[in-house]
Amino acid sequence: MIQGNAAMRGWDPFREIERMQAEFSNLFARGNDSYAPGHPPVNVWTSDDGALLSAEVPGVDPEKIDVSVVGDTVTISGSRALEESAPGVEFLRRERGHGDFQRSLRLPFKVDPEQVEARCKDGILWLTLPKAREARARKIEVLAH
Amino acid sequence: MNETNPQATEPRTTESAGPEKTPSRVVHVPRVDVAESKDSFLVVADLPGVSQEDVEVTVEKNVLTIAARAEARVPEGYEHRFGGRAPVEWRRSFTLGDAIDREAIAATMKNGILRLTLPKASRVLPRRISVRAA
Numbered sequence: 001m002i003q004g005n006a007a008m009r010g011w012d013p014f015r016e017i018e019r020m021q022a023e024f025s026n027l028f029a030r031g032n033d034s035y036a037p038g039h040p041p042v043n044v045w046t047s048d049d050g051a052l053l054s055a056e057v058p059g060v061d062p063e064k065i066d067v068s069v070v071g072d073t074v075t076i077s078g079s080r081a082l083e084e085s086a087p088g089v090e091f092l093r094r095e096r097g098h099g100d101f102q103r104s105l106r107l108p109f110k111v112d113p114e115q116v117e118a119r120c121k122d123g124i125l126w127l128t129l130p131k132a133r134e135a136r137a138r139k140i141e142v143l144a145h
Numbered sequence: 146m147n148e149t150n151p152q153a154t155e156p157r158t159t160e161s162a163g164p165e166k167t168p169s170r171v172v173h174v175p176r177v178d179v180a181e182s183k184d185s186f187l188v189v190a191d192l193p194g195v196s197q198e199d200v201e202v203t204v205e206k207n208v209l210t211i212a213a214r215a216e217a218r219v220p221e222g223y224e225h226r227f228g229g230r231a232p233v234e235w236r237r238s239f240t241l242g243d244a245i246d247r248e249a250i251a252a253t254m255k256n257g258i259l260r261l262t263l264p265k266a267s268r269v270l271p272r273r274i275s276v277r278a279a
Contacts, residue, residue: 043228045220052220056193056231058257083178083189093179096191105227122215123193123257 039101040076040125048137050130051107058123059096065125069113074129077102109135173232175211175259186245188261192235194218197254202261204247210238211259 045052055076057065065078082098085091110132117128175190192200194215201212213235241247246266253260 041228041231043218043231044226045223046226047223051226052223054218054228054231056257058191058193059189060256062256083180085180086182089180089182089187091178091180093177095176096178096189097176108226120256122196123191124218 038103039097040103042076042103042105044105044107046108050109050111050128053105053125053127053129055103055125055127056123057120057125060123062120062125065118065120067116067118067125067127069111069116069129072107072110073104074107074111074127075102075104076125076127170234171230171232172234172236174237175213175235177237184265186261186263186265188239188259188263190235190237190259190261191257192254192259193257194231194233195235195254195257195259200252200254200259202250202252202259204241204250207241207243208238209241209250209261209263210236211261212236213259 040055040057042053042055053074057078057080060078060080065076068075068077077100079100080098083091083094083096107129111129112132115128115130119126175192177191178187178189180187180189188211190211192213192215195213199214199216201210203210203212215231215233217233218231241263244265245263249264251262
């Protein structure tokens with residue numbers, strides 16, 4: 001009679017490998033980033049003509065923010081510097097996050113990448129994302145015969 | 146420098162029995178970094194959406210308070226589709242030690258970040274009072 005070890009039977013090497021892979025990719029995805037996945041916080045509004053997106057990026061140098069638009073997907077990425085510690089300076093509290101961030105959002109329509117506008121004010125990034133021409137509703141007049 | 150009990154935490158609705166309270170307004174606590182050097186303290190606070198005119202730093206007795214208000218973000222002609230409610234109001238207080246020169250506290254605002262410099266007073270060295278024979 002062949003009977004495997006009960007503990008061994010519960011052990012699935014493939015599952016274990018998957019788990020490890022997941023952990024590793026998590027590790028690398030985070031990098032030196034201390035941000036949670038939902039960063040930066042964003043809000044999206046839409047109208048018939050397109051969308052407005054706001055992202056909270058206080059303290060981020062606007063020149064260090066990258067915005068890319070592919071089809072219906074907008075990606076914001078950048079980096080926030082760590083408040084520098086000079087010699088003789090001791091940090092008593094460090095609550096503010098730092099490091100690299102990236103966030104992608106899929107909009108309900110294709111965006112015209114040529115018309116996208118980005119501006120930064122008081123630590124908030126504003127994106128104007130007009131609909132691509134093919135995504136706009138076309139009104140077809142019905143002719144009477 | 147210690148933080149005073151900030152009453153302005155996010156509203157809790159499950160704290161006690163009875164009807165849940167609706168806060169008249171939601172006040173957030175900004176995240177801060179606090180650093181100390183030989184001659185000053187530095188406080189850096191995240192206040193996204195707040196401009197220089199919309200932040201107020203006050204010192205009353207030994208309590209320093211940061212209060213800020215951002216413009217509500219409601220674009221006209223648009224419908225909200227995604228995201229939580231962005232904070233509009235912030236407040237946080239700190240207790241100052243005797244070592245801080247209250248008159249010399251300086252504040253700057255840039256890219257939604259408030260930086261406060263709190264210099265230490267030069268006269269915090271212990272004073273010795275000589276005892277004379279009467």
